[in-house]
Every structure is written in C-alpha cells, then in structure tokens.
Amino acid sequence: MTAEALLAGQPASRAAAIAAAAALLGASANPLIAGLATDIDGAEAAIGLARAVGGVLDHTAAAGGLRDLDVMRQAGWITTTPLLVRARADCILLVGDGVGDFPTTPPTLAPAQARRVLRLPGGAALPHSLALLRALLAGRKLAASAALHEIAEALRTAQCGVVIWSAAHTDGLCIEMVCGMIDDLNRATRCFGLPLPGPGNLAGVMQAIGWQCGFPLRVGFARGHAEHDPWRFDAARMAAAGEADVALWIGAALPDWAAKMSMIALLPAGTPAEGAEVTIFIGRPGVDHDAVLHEPATGALGFRRGQGDALSAAAVLTAITQALGVPC
Amino acid sequence: MLTLLSGGRIVDPANRRDAIGDLWLEDGLVIAPPDRAPDERHDVSGCIVMAGGIDIHSHIAGTNVNTARLLLPELRGSAGFAGAPESEAIGRLYAAMGFTLVVEPAISPAVALQAHRELAAIPFIDKAILSVLGNEDFGLQLIRAGEHTALADYVARTLAASGGLGLKTINPGGAAAFARNVRRFSLDDEVPEYGLTSRAIMRSLQQAAIRLGVPHPLHLHANNLGLPGNVESALATIEAAEGQPLHLAHLQFYAYGEEGPRKFSSAAARLAEAVNAAPHITADVGQVMFGQTVTVSSDVLRQFGARNQASPAKSALLETDGNGGGIVPYRYRKENFFNAVQWAAGLELFLLIADPWRVFFTTDHPNGAPFTAYPDLLALLMDRDLRAAWIAELPPEAMAMSTLPALTREYAWGEIAIMTRAAPARLLGLADRGHLGPGARADVAVYRPEADRAAMFRNAALVFKDGLPILREGRVLRPHRGRALRLSPGFDAAIEPRLARYYDATFGLAHTAFDVPAEAIDRTRDPFEAVPCRN
Known part of the structure; x- marks a missing residue:
C-alpha cells in the first residue's frame, strides 16, 4: 500500500501531515500558496487559507493569463467562446505557437459556408507580420507578402472571423496588436478573439479569485486584506529573492x-516528492473525485x-486552515 | 428560539398593518403572539420594523460581473469598489441595508454554474437568478417553426437545469442580429436568417412563461436601451404585450425623448402615464446616481455602441451563441447634461407611476449606480426638499428637459414597504416573503429614524435573517448563509433527446454540459430552495 502522506520523505498519517503543514504555515513570516492547479473548491479553500495566514496566491501558469488580462484591462477586447467558433466561424486565423490546428469542416450552424483556416507563424517575425496585417486592414498601402494580403482579405470579407492565440506562447504586445486589429475590423464586420486558456484550471482559479477577492491572480493578504500585484506576488520571483520561507504547492510536480x-506539497498519488518537508497525496480533480x-x-x-471519492485539495486546505486555530 | 421585537412601528402593508406593536419570531418564522416569555427580547421602540428588502434586478454574480471585477483593479481600494464588489461585500452591504433577497437578472444558461458558485459565496442573504433566452439558435428555431409547446418545454428544462427563478430576455433577437452584423435593431426589425422580429420573440417567450405558470412575468430588457428618442420603443413594447403580464427592466433607460436644443430630453412623464394605464405592466426603474460605476450588460449590441463613452477608456465584449455580454466602465457626472436628464427621468418614473405595487426599486446595479447608492435614493424619494437641493446643483438646462422640479410627491413608509418588500415578493411568487404576518419568513429589517435618512437606510439598526439577528448598525453579529431560490417546472421529457441531438451536432457536447446539479454548488448542504410554479 502506498503512503497517504510523507513527512521528510517518510510515510506518515494524513493527520500528522496536516498538523505539520499547519505548524509550518502558522510559523511562517511570509507563506506562499502556489502551483494552484486545482478545482474551484480547491481555489476557494486556498483563498481561505491564504487569508488565515496572510499568504500570497500564485498559479503556475499565471504569467500567460496575466498577459491576456493586461491587454483586456489596459486596452479592452472583443472575444468569443469555443462554442461560437465551432458553430459559426467562417474564417479562423491561428496566430503564433501553441494554437494547434483547426478543422476546415464548415461551421455547424452555417453548413453551406466554407471555413477558411489561415495561419500567422510564431517566431521573431510575428510582431512585424501583425503590424503589417493591421496596417493593411486599416487601408495603408504597404509592401506586404501575398500571404498577408490573403489573410487581410479573408478577415475583411468573413461574416464571423475568429483570431486564436495562446498567451503562454505570445508576447503581450502581439496580443494587444491582435485585439486592436479585431476592434478595427468590428467597425465594418464581425471578428472576435479566442484566447486559449492556460493549463491547471488557470481560468477557473482566476475566476474564483475574482469573485472571492475582487482581483485576478497574484494576490497577497499580508496586510489583512487582498492586494493584487503581478510583480510582487510572483512566486518564482519571491523564491529567487528569498522573500518567502514556506510554500504550499498544489500541482503535478514540485517547481524548480x-x-x-520549506515545501508542503499536495501532489497526485504516486508523484515523486523529493525535497518536500510535508507531502500529502490527493486525487486528480474531475478524475478521482467530483470537481468544478x-x-x-x-x-x-x-x-x-470523478470515478471515486479521493481526497481533494479543498479537503486538505480546509483541514489545515482549521488546524491553524485562527478564526476565518 | 422565541424572539420578541417589542414596541416598534410595524409597517406591513401586505397585511394592512402600520402601528406600534410587537413582532414574534420562532424557528425562522413570524408567529402570532404566544403565551410564553421570549428567549430573547429586542426593544425596538422608536424604530420602523419592516420585512427584509427584496431587490428584483441587481447584477451581483456571473461571468460578466466577474469580468467587471477583473477589468478594473485600479478602482478598487481596500474598502472595495462599489461597482463590482467581491461576493462577501455584496452580501454584507445588502444585509446592512436590510435587504435579504437579491435577484441576479441576467444569467445565460451556459454560464449558470459559475453564477450559482458566486451566489453561494455571497453571505447573509438569499439569492436567485433569472435565466436568459431569446438570442440563441435553438430557441429561435423553435419560435420560427411555431413550435410553442416545444418552446415551453425548452424554457422549462432550461429554468430547471440552470436553477432559474424566472425567465429573462435581453434585446430579444438583437444579439443574434448583431452577430450577423446588424447595427440597429428595434421591435419590428427581423433577425437575418430567421425572419423573426423582436416582437415575435418577446411574445413567444412571454407566452411560454405564462403557459408554464412561472410566477414572475417575462422580464424584458427591451430594444434601443439608452438611445435618444427610445421612449417610442418603450411605448410600443407596452402595447406589444397585448394585455398580458410583462415586466420591463430598468425603464429609466428607455425614458428619453429628442426634444430641446441637444435633442435629448426626459420622456418619463409620457412613459409613466402609459404604465399607469396598463395594469398588466410592471417596471423597475434603474435609477442613475452620480459617480463612478461599471456597466454590465448582456445587450452586446448596446454595449458595443457604449464603449466609445467608456471611462476609464476600455471595455470587454464577449460574443456567444445567445447573448454574450459587454463590460463598459462609466462615470455619471453631475455637470453632464445627459447624465442629469437621466437622473431626473428615473425620479420622475418613481414619482409619476401611481401604483407602488407596479414600480420597483432598482438602480440596475451597477448600470445606473451601485446598490450602495440605495440609501441616498430612498432619501430622495421620501423628501422633496432634499430633491430640490440636489436639483439646485444640476445643470438648469437639463432640469428644464424634465418635469421633476415640479413634482412634490414624497414616498410614505407604507409605500416604501410595498415597493421594496410586498410588491417584489408578490411579483416573484414568494408567499412567505415581503410581509410580517404569521407564517412569514422571519427576515426583518429594523430602522432607527434619524434626520439623515440615507444614514438610516445604509445601516439598519438590526437585521434578522431566518429569525436570527445577523447585523447591527452594519456590524456582523453572526455569520449566516442564505440559499438560491429556484423553480422546478415540469416539462415533456421529449425535449431531452431533441436537445441532445442538437447539442451533439452543433457543439459536440452533451446537452447536460451546462446543468447545475446541487452537488456542484455545495457538497455540505442544499444550496437551493424550491419555489413552486402556479400550475
């Protein structure tokens, strides 16, 4: 039988591990709750724990999510959902890397229309290509490649154009250029952005922190209320700068x-946990237990x-919060 | 536990009671005076005692509201941003004002699960959502085919699956038309490809709600919100209801004429007259108050048009099958002619619609103003001198475009209790709320009168939820969790395989993908409370 928890690498009871985690967090000057690859229950429980210990919340994929968010909250955007893309998009532009492929089957609600799928490759030339494309669409006379002219014409004549990107693979200024171009197009036609979500339930965790704290990710509670600062509450930066002394990590594997x-690791059963002082094995949300x-x-x-009723991150986080003995 | 509130003035118009007296609470209910000594006694002499307030239209949850939170971090101090507070603050600040039930009126079924998770995170008060239909392909196909029975089944299945307390439609057909690049859309304009007018969609949904016995009439966000001259739209919409029950949301935003040098005037007096003459119509006002807010709407066509006035200058728009949404921050300014006319038009509706059972107290939070402006608005309704003082600070050329300066009506306590308690309970079909008769839910607000009425309303002296004291003068006495009220209308199960085929072919999904099972919201207790339909 595999251990349900480890203390300093040795098998331990779950109760002992929870007590040890609470002791570490309770004594910490500046604890981190990071990784955060968890379901909505886990995210809400992590917020409760962070409030109780005055900790910092960060997600392993937050950098990409914040790149998208920074474009939205600095310039604004017009986006859509994967459902509408499938049902109605007649022109799809895949921008940069990490966007996969898209079938050219006709949109399901407009089966008579052909669907064009075009691509703007990633790499060093992408900012230049996007700038040229936006300028072409704005009616500027430019020396641009035939491929760019073709994309511009396709977007201009589309009834439901969609531009897809992955913030994890795309520079913030490129995302802003894409969103500005979409905005320009909507003066005369309809075109929408589809930012692909990051891994580890990033979008879900971002939403839960939004309704619980009023802020997106990278939130700290050291002053007793939620503060949001993408630079200050960057877990990797805090670790490099020696600003945190204990981290509770929820994810597939420990960070570099x-x-x-001192690490408290909530890991899927069977994951190696070398280096963690406390390890508690949990189920995979939506696989080993029910999850939102x-x-x-x-x-x-x-x-x-889920297929079973495995231990959830939320249950562990709630137990740690209760073991702290502070009112929450 | 037996609780006595002694010596207060009990204002309970549903039971024709307005007198000094005692109120007894036990096991979460109001009871008739018993022959026993109370376990807990609260002396509320000198205070006004009313049932807990009910807000029928306030955007407090869901993906659009949450986008507003994420869009505007710079407007959030440590005290919170009133336009889009976090869930905890919503519950606490509403409860502090004596409100105990708030309805989030615009949840697309595809995002109902998140809305219910957000509602569950709002403490103290009970909550509900209205489910939005009328722009999605499936519903429009049924209406086009004249399949009214199937439409009613589809509406019922959607209400049940999304946990809705009522049916809402937002610029019916307008979002579908905008998706096809239509930029103006009125009552008799057709949605391209469907050949359906907004009128036909509205009527079909209105009748579906009636057929199902949904207590709340169809909740309509009409066409042409916010545009000069749109009073004609509102008047035509009242006619279009053809004498059947219809609720008009945030009517102030449709009370605009095109008179005067700036081609923008209040037409609220005309509109109020039409409402007075149409007993089948109810309306909430959507009052504008001055200050920073953020507009949150599923009328994506309107929000697309509004983004040029965004302040701060940014917006987030989402296009979906169905309504989508638009988040546009906005600042209503006293010195702005248009904003001042809007403010006056809302107050005119409050003061000129004669029947307090048919006009409802809202700011369309946060679209006209954050709900935290309610205390000031209540004070304005109750005090003509206070109104005169505000009017004196506003542009005279704006006040000249309205009848407000001539209006002398002051709301009495009984009318406030009808408008914010008794009438909303009746409109939503909640027999145990909005009054203080035996058997009523023991949700009670106690206000201590003072010269500054706004201060009185901001922090009720004492608030009871389900019979327990939860807040005193804005301070939390004990934690409390409310529930979400939902209908469970019956329907012909034949709609299920039909929806299953449609969802699979159109979206590659199970048609149950967006359902909201109770265990997805709360695994420790039932997050819902069932409300019966009328048949």
Whole structure:
C-alpha cells in the first residue's frame, strides 16, 4: 500500500501531515500558496487559507493569463467562446505557437459556408507580420507578402472571423496588436478573439479569485486584506529573492525553486516528492473525485463527475486552515 | 428560539398593518403572539420594523460581473469598489441595508454554474437568478417553426437545469442580429436568417412563461436601451404585450425623448402615464446616481455602441451563441447634461407611476449606480426638499428637459414597504416573503429614524435573517448563509433527446454540459430552495 502522506520523505498519517503543514504555515513570516492547479473548491479553500495566514496566491501558469488580462484591462477586447467558433466561424486565423490546428469542416450552424483556416507563424517575425496585417486592414498601402494580403482579405470579407492565440506562447504586445486589429475590423464586420486558456484550471482559479477577492491572480493578504500585484506576488520571483520561507504547492510536480524554502506539497498519488518537508497525496480533480473546473471545450465552468471519492485539495486546505486555530 | 421585537412601528402593508406593536419570531418564522416569555427580547421602540428588502434586478454574480471585477483593479481600494464588489461585500452591504433577497437578472444558461458558485459565496442573504433566452439558435428555431409547446418545454428544462427563478430576455433577437452584423435593431426589425422580429420573440417567450405558470412575468430588457428618442420603443413594447403580464427592466433607460436644443430630453412623464394605464405592466426603474460605476450588460449590441463613452477608456465584449455580454466602465457626472436628464427621468418614473405595487426599486446595479447608492435614493424619494437641493446643483438646462422640479410627491413608509418588500415578493411568487404576518419568513429589517435618512437606510439598526439577528448598525453579529431560490417546472421529457441531438451536432457536447446539479454548488448542504410554479 502506498503512503497517504510523507513527512521528510517518510510515510506518515494524513493527520500528522496536516498538523505539520499547519505548524509550518502558522510559523511562517511570509507563506506562499502556489502551483494552484486545482478545482474551484480547491481555489476557494486556498483563498481561505491564504487569508488565515496572510499568504500570497500564485498559479503556475499565471504569467500567460496575466498577459491576456493586461491587454483586456489596459486596452479592452472583443472575444468569443469555443462554442461560437465551432458553430459559426467562417474564417479562423491561428496566430503564433501553441494554437494547434483547426478543422476546415464548415461551421455547424452555417453548413453551406466554407471555413477558411489561415495561419500567422510564431517566431521573431510575428510582431512585424501583425503590424503589417493591421496596417493593411486599416487601408495603408504597404509592401506586404501575398500571404498577408490573403489573410487581410479573408478577415475583411468573413461574416464571423475568429483570431486564436495562446498567451503562454505570445508576447503581450502581439496580443494587444491582435485585439486592436479585431476592434478595427468590428467597425465594418464581425471578428472576435479566442484566447486559449492556460493549463491547471488557470481560468477557473482566476475566476474564483475574482469573485472571492475582487482581483485576478497574484494576490497577497499580508496586510489583512487582498492586494493584487503581478510583480510582487510572483512566486518564482519571491523564491529567487528569498522573500518567502514556506510554500504550499498544489500541482503535478514540485517547481524548480522548491529547494529555496520549506515545501508542503499536495501532489497526485504516486508523484515523486523529493525535497518536500510535508507531502500529502490527493486525487486528480474531475478524475478521482467530483470537481468544478473551467472546461476549455466550452469556455465556461463545468461539473465533472470523478470515478471515486479521493481526497481533494479543498479537503486538505480546509483541514489545515482549521488546524491553524485562527478564526476565518 | 422565541424572539420578541417589542414596541416598534410595524409597517406591513401586505397585511394592512402600520402601528406600534410587537413582532414574534420562532424557528425562522413570524408567529402570532404566544403565551410564553421570549428567549430573547429586542426593544425596538422608536424604530420602523419592516420585512427584509427584496431587490428584483441587481447584477451581483456571473461571468460578466466577474469580468467587471477583473477589468478594473485600479478602482478598487481596500474598502472595495462599489461597482463590482467581491461576493462577501455584496452580501454584507445588502444585509446592512436590510435587504435579504437579491435577484441576479441576467444569467445565460451556459454560464449558470459559475453564477450559482458566486451566489453561494455571497453571505447573509438569499439569492436567485433569472435565466436568459431569446438570442440563441435553438430557441429561435423553435419560435420560427411555431413550435410553442416545444418552446415551453425548452424554457422549462432550461429554468430547471440552470436553477432559474424566472425567465429573462435581453434585446430579444438583437444579439443574434448583431452577430450577423446588424447595427440597429428595434421591435419590428427581423433577425437575418430567421425572419423573426423582436416582437415575435418577446411574445413567444412571454407566452411560454405564462403557459408554464412561472410566477414572475417575462422580464424584458427591451430594444434601443439608452438611445435618444427610445421612449417610442418603450411605448410600443407596452402595447406589444397585448394585455398580458410583462415586466420591463430598468425603464429609466428607455425614458428619453429628442426634444430641446441637444435633442435629448426626459420622456418619463409620457412613459409613466402609459404604465399607469396598463395594469398588466410592471417596471423597475434603474435609477442613475452620480459617480463612478461599471456597466454590465448582456445587450452586446448596446454595449458595443457604449464603449466609445467608456471611462476609464476600455471595455470587454464577449460574443456567444445567445447573448454574450459587454463590460463598459462609466462615470455619471453631475455637470453632464445627459447624465442629469437621466437622473431626473428615473425620479420622475418613481414619482409619476401611481401604483407602488407596479414600480420597483432598482438602480440596475451597477448600470445606473451601485446598490450602495440605495440609501441616498430612498432619501430622495421620501423628501422633496432634499430633491430640490440636489436639483439646485444640476445643470438648469437639463432640469428644464424634465418635469421633476415640479413634482412634490414624497414616498410614505407604507409605500416604501410595498415597493421594496410586498410588491417584489408578490411579483416573484414568494408567499412567505415581503410581509410580517404569521407564517412569514422571519427576515426583518429594523430602522432607527434619524434626520439623515440615507444614514438610516445604509445601516439598519438590526437585521434578522431566518429569525436570527445577523447585523447591527452594519456590524456582523453572526455569520449566516442564505440559499438560491429556484423553480422546478415540469416539462415533456421529449425535449431531452431533441436537445441532445442538437447539442451533439452543433457543439459536440452533451446537452447536460451546462446543468447545475446541487452537488456542484455545495457538497455540505442544499444550496437551493424550491419555489413552486402556479400550475
């Protein structure tokens, strides 16, 4: 039988591990709760724990999510959902890397229309290509490639154009250029952005922190209330700068900065946990237990029934919070 | 536990009671005076005692509201941003004002699960959502085919699956038309490809709600919100209801004429007259108050048009099958002619619609103003001198475009209790709320009168939820969790395989993908409370 928890690498009871985790967090000057690859229950429980210990919340994929968010909250955007893309998009532009492929089957609600799928490759030339494309669409006379002219014409004549990108693979200024171009197009036609969500239920965790704290990710509670600062509450930066002394990590594997501080790891059963002072093995949300997760296929939160009733991150986080003995 | 509130003035118009007296609470209910000594006694002499307030239209949850939170971090101090507070603050600040039930009126079924998770995170008060239909392909196909029975089944299945307390439609057909690049859309304009007018969609949904016995009439966000001259739209919409029950949301935003040098005037007096003459119509006002807010709407066509006035200058628009949404921050300014006319038009509706059972107290939070402006608005309704003082600070050329300066009506306590308690309970079909008769839910607000009425309303002296004291003068006495009220209308199960085929072919999904099972919201207790339909 495999251990349910480890203390300093040795098998231990779950109760002992929870007590040890609470002791570490309770004594910490500046604790981190990071990784955060968890379901909505886990995210809400992590917020409760962070409030109780005055900790910092960060997600392993937050950097990409914040790149998208920074474009939205600095310039604005017009986006859509994967469902509308499938049902109505007659022209799809895939921008940069990490966007996969898209079938050219006709849109399901407009089966008589052909669907064009075009691509703007990633790499060093992407900013230049996007700038040329936006300028072409704005009616500027430019020496641009035939491929760019073709994309511009396709977007201009589309009835439902969609531009897809992955913030994890795309520079913030490129995303802003894409969103500005979409905005320009909507003066005369309809075109929407589809930012692909990051891994580890990033979009779901971002939403939960939004309704619980009023802010997106990278939130800290050291002053007793939520503060949002993408630079200050960057877990990797804090680790490198020696600003945190304990981290509770929820994810598939420990981060590369794990050796910088005392680690409490909530990991899927069977994951190696070398270097963690406390390890508690948990189920995979939506697989080993029921979970609410952001569904990339719909762009919305959805309920996934798990195959069993394995221990959830939320249960562990709630138990640690209760073991702290502070009112929350 | 037996609780006595002694010596207060009990204002309970549903039971024709307005007198000094005692109120007894036990096991979460109001009871008739018993022959026993109370376990807990609260002396509320000198205070006004009313049932807990009910807000029928306030955007407090869902993906659009949450986008507003994420869009505007710079407007959030440590005290929170009133336009889009976090869930905890919503519950606490509403409860502090004596409100105990708030309805989030615009949830697309595809995002109902998140909305219910957000509602569950709002403490103290009970909550509900209205489910939005009328722009999605499936519903439009049924209406086009004249399949009214199937439409009613589809509406019922959607209400049940999304946990809705009522049916809402937002610029019916307008979002579908905008998706096809239509930029102006009125009552008799057709949605391209469907050949359906907004009128036909509205009527079909209105009748579906009636057929199902949904207590709340169809909740309509009409066409042409915010545009000069749109009073004609509102008047035509009232006619279009053809004498059947219809609720008009945030009517102030449709009370605009095109008179005067700036081609923008209040037409609220005309509109109020039409409402007075149409007993089948109810309306909430959507009052504008001055200050920073953020507009949150599923009328994506309107929000696309509004983004040029965004302040701060940014917006987030989402296009979906169905309504989508648009988040546009906005600042209503006293010195702005248009904003001042809007403010006056809302107050005119409050003061000129004669029947307090048919006009409802809202700011369309946060679209006209954050709900935290309610205390000031209540004070304005009750005090003509206070109104005169505000009017004196506003552009005279704006006040000249309205009848407000001539209006002397002041709301009495009984009318406030009808408008914010008794009438909303009746409109939503909640027999145990909005009054203080035996058997009523023991949700009670106690206000201590003072010269500054706004201060009185901001922090009720004492608030009871389900019979327990939860807040005193804005301070939390004990934690409390409310529930979400939902209908469970019956329907012919034949709609299920039909929806299954449609969802699979169109979206590659199970048609149950967006359902909201109770265990997805709360695994420790039932997050819902069932409300019966009328048949």
